[in-house]
Amino acid sequence: MANLTINGKTFTLDVEADTPLLWAIRENAGLTGTKYGCGIAQCGACTVHLDGVATRSCGISVAEAEGKKITTIEGLGSGATLHKVQEAWIAQDVPQCGYCQSGMIMAVTALLNEKPKPTDADIDEAITNICRCGTFQQVREAIHTIASA
Amino acid sequence: MNKHVSPKLNRRAFVIGTAAVGAGLAIGFDLPFGGPTVVRAADGSPEVNAWVVIRPDDTVVIRVARSEMGQGSLTGLAQLVAEELECDWTKVTTEFPSPGQNVARKRVWGDYSTGGSRGIRGSHDYVRKGGAAARMMLIQAAANDWKVPASECTAVNSVITHTPSGKTTTYGKVAEAAAKLTPPTDVKLKDPKDWRLIGKGVKRLDTPDKVTGTTVYGIDVKLPGMLNAAIKDCPVTGGKLKSYDEAKIAGMKGVKKVMKVGDTAVAVVADTFWHAKTALDALPIVWDEGENAKVSSASIAKWLAEGLDGGPAYVGNSNGDTKAALVGAAKTIEAVYNYPYQNHATMEPMNATALYTADKCEVWCGTQNGEAAFAAALEASELPAEKCDVNKLLLGGGFGRRGQTDYVRQAVLIAKQMPGTPIKLIWTREEDMTHGRYHPVTQCKLTAGFDADNNLTAFHMRISGQSILASLRPDALVKGMDPATFAGLNAKGDAPFGYSVPNLLIEHSMRNPHIIPGFWRGVNVNQNAIYVECFMDELAHAAGQDPLEFRRKLMKDHPKHLAVLEAVAEKIGWSTAPPQGVYRGLAHFASYGSYVAAAAEISVIDGTKIKVHRIVAATDPGYAVNPAQIERQIAGSFVYGLSGLFYGGITVKDGAVEQTNFDTYDSMRIAAMPKVESIVMPSGGFWGGVGEPTIGVAGPAVLNAYFAATGKRIRSVPLRDQNITFA
Numbered sequence: 001m002a003n004l005t006i007n008g009k010t011f012t013l014d015v016e017a018d019t020p021l022l023w024a025i026r027e028n029a030g031l032t033g034t035k036y037g038c039g040i041a042q043c044g045a046c047t048v049h050l051d052g053v054a055t056r057s058c059g060i061s062v063a064e065a066e067g068k069k070i071t072t073i074e075g076l077g078s079g080a081t082l083h084k085v086q087e088a089w090i091a092q093d094v095p096q097c098g099y100c101q102s103g104m105i106m107a108v109t110a111l112l113n114e115k116p117k118p119t120d121a122d123i124d125e126a127i128t129n130i131c132r133c134g135t136f137q138q139v140r141e142a143i144h145t146i147a148s149a
Numbered sequence: 150m151n152k153h154v155s156p157k158l159n160r161r162a163f164v165i166g167t168a169a170v171g172a173g174l175a176i177g178f179d180l181p182f183g184g185p186t187v188v189r190a191a192d193g194s195p196e197v198n199a200w201v202v203i204r205p206d207d208t209v210v211i212r213v214a215r216s217e218m219g220q221g222s223l224t225g226l227a228q229l230v231a232e233e234l235e236c237d238w239t240k241v242t243t244e245f246p247s248p249g250q251n252v253a254r255k256r257v258w259g260d261y262s263t264g265g266s267r268g269i270r271g272s273h274d275y276v277r278k279g280g281a282a283a284r285m286m287l288i289q290a291a292a293n294d295w296k297v298p299a300s301e302c303t304a305v306n307s308v309i310t311h312t313p314s315g316k317t318t319t320y321g322k323v324a325e326a327a328a329k330l331t332p333p334t335d336v337k338l339k340d341p342k343d344w345r346l347i348g349k350g351v352k353r354l355d356t357p358d359k360v361t362g363t364t365v366y367g368i369d370v371k372l373p374g375m376l377n378a379a380i381k382d383c384p385v386t387g388g389k390l391k392s393y394d395e396a397k398i399a400g401m402k403g404v405k406k407v408m409k410v411g412d413t414a415v416a417v418v419a420d421t422f423w424h425a426k427t428a429l430d431a432l433p434i435v436w437d438e439g440e441n442a443k444v445s446s447a448s449i450a451k452w453l454a455e456g457l458d459g460g461p462a463y464v465g466n467s468n469g470d471t472k473a474a475l476v477g478a479a480k481t482i483e484a485v486y487n488y489p490y491q492n493h494a495t496m497e498p499m500n501a502t503a504l505y506t507a508d509k510c511e512v513w514c515g516t517q518n519g520e521a522a523f524a525a526a527l528e529a530s531e532l533p534a535e536k537c538d539v540n541k542l543l544l545g546g547g548f549g550r551r552g553q554t555d556y557v558r559q560a561v562l563i564a565k566q567m568p569g570t571p572i573k574l575i576w577t578r579e580e581d582m583t584h585g586r587y588h589p590v591t592q593c594k595l596t597a598g599f600d601a602d603n604n605l606t607a608f609h610m611r612i613s614g615q616s617i618l619a620s621l622r623p624d625a626l627v628k629g630m631d632p633a634t635f636a637g638l639n640a641k642g643d644a645p646f647g648y649s650v651p652n653l654l655i656e657h658s659m660r661n662p663h664i665i666p667g668f669w670r671g672v673n674v675n676q677n678a679i680y681v682e683c684f685m686d687e688l689a690h691a692a693g694q695d696p697l698e699f700r701r702k703l704m705k706d707h708p709k710h711l712a713v714l715e716a717v718a719e720k721i722g723w724s725t726a727p728p729q730g731v732y733r734g735l736a737h738f739a740s741y742g743s744y745v746a747a748a749a750e751i752s753v754i755d756g757t758k759i760k761v762h763r764i765v766a767a768t769d770p771g772y773a774v775n776p777a778q779i780e781r782q783i784a785g786s787f788v789y790g791l792s793g794l795f796y797g798g799i800t801v802k803d804g805a806v807e808q809t810n811f812d813t814y815d816s817m818r819i820a821a822m823p824k825v826e827s828i829v830m831p832s833g834g835f836w837g838g839v840g841e842p843t844i845g846v847a848g849p850a851v852l853n854a855y856f857a858a859t860g861k862r863i864r865s866v867p868l869r870d871q872n873i874t875f876a
Contacts, residue, residue: 099497133546
């Protein structure tokens, strides 16, 4: 059993302590916005915030996440109000297939929390998520649009 | 015009029926389902016709038969219907009719296959007619109500107006009556100059759910009582499952069943996927790998190399007497190129959910070909068509991989062993990487002859390697030849060669290793564009001519090819010197009915690190339905194509694929993304594809720029294997 605080709610989940956080979020908490892409912390599709830090949830265990504030894509906005990154993603029509975008948005949100006006070099360093559709040009433009607002 | 497909068809009859209909002759409005019996959508709203459902609140539901995998044709196809329907675009929503419904309704929605960049170009005519017919019926219903001639009424933005009296009503108010009318037989489409929605870069319809995590992809399906499965198929294609020791994982948490799947695979079903995967990883498995275990990348390369110089070959394009012209040439140039296996690596690994009972088989999955997935469900379940259906979901990437149905078959075979329980099968990334349907492997020898004045007189291109159709669609071979191999190299058709050479011979020595090939975004364009366009660059330099001028002389009879090439040359500033340390390369190609070109600007550090600063790309797709989405497809295609160029090598050892995940099969990140400047230049009069054509030109443009920078010619993909990476 594990107690996880996800999007402000406490979940008591029947999982082993070494279960990757990703699968506890998807299968036990039932929040499927966080995606499985590689399972080895390479692609970033499973990115969530752990106490505000962008973290690849496939690469850490439930035990490591206990006691921390976990935010997933479902908890990024507040109620019906979208987060400004989600708004920008819609305005810029960023997603193609969209599968990587939950992780992409979580990574970008963490970057903007740390650096509200990131340079291209900051973006290159912080955003290492894989997008096979190739939305990077729109991702970069959307980040700069948010930063200049 | 509709081919009747019996609801009791067997799989073979079904596949034949599907092929016979071909380019989508089914037209969704000419079927006799007008009249007193109104066909209703699930929520009870009336179908005006198969393409259009209108709810009382004026919401317009447009049916989309093709799949949406990120390429945007869900939105583009809705634009086509809405253009003729004259509905309020802000009230448009979409839904996927199921393949089972399509069969039950005599293929009213035509072809579901979503590949070959044919989503729009293959259905633009009948979907627009569907919209136009619905508009006519809605106007007629209003006219009937008002007791006025329909010719006195017009429709704009879902509002019908009787012009003489000024009376108005809305689509939602007359849809019920319209659905009872006999569909019109004479449907005229708008002149393209009158289009209001086609040609507009409207936003995608599927974006909002994709930024909140609420889109349900196949991997996200939840059903009551559902269990999860993990699977391992024999690492060597052609091999079999010999045995597994179930006792070793007895008692592992959550495990419900361990089972054989077909002759080649084993699956563990558990309460969660994580438990299924954990148990499967612990399960001792013995494979009978068979003869193919002797095959390696080196043995494949050797076999292909033997096909470069002689023996039988299929001729795809020829004119003149090339062999004689080469013998008589003042100068000949020769080069050998190669292109590797590549995995699609869709972000969402393969998965499918199936529920089997004695009298029903239902599947939920992302698929590029709903009807093929349906046929796979029929075959695996051994149930008749009326007892099967496939629920199509949005795809987390397709790129050609999800046109195949191996994962659907597996899911049904698993569910069949646990009747009544829905089971979601998810492939691990490792399973996905090692059981792909890979971009085919080829080599190519190119030989060119010049006369004494440096005019190109002979061009011989001999491809040796794998055919996709021979493996996946042998019925499409033409006297043994795979016509798809010659994408972009044909004398005519929708993928024509862009040069005129007095003596031309393009041929294919077919050699099919055991690795199963597949349609990989761009398909045979990827290697053919590199072979032709890099070699043309070599020839220009050998002739001491500017690469643009050299090409231009050979392209007089190919104005559409030339137009896109000149457009990128002009925009990148070909006639002026690039900035210090920056080098340029050009390429063009035609495929899937569109003409495309790219110009790249790169710099190279230490000969091994390439920074791609800028790519200017042009496309002439005839008509551009949504230019904003076309720009995104162009930029995205370069991410996929350049990832393939730099990293995309799948290698074979002991018959099995060596790469297992993104750590050994990398993909471009945002830091390497060049600035892509798109030129969408539709010349009108034809419908070309968008998703694939541009992918092939980024590679040769970058490679040609690399030569300009270093004087070194790269003839082998991926660059990873030559220790060249993105800067």
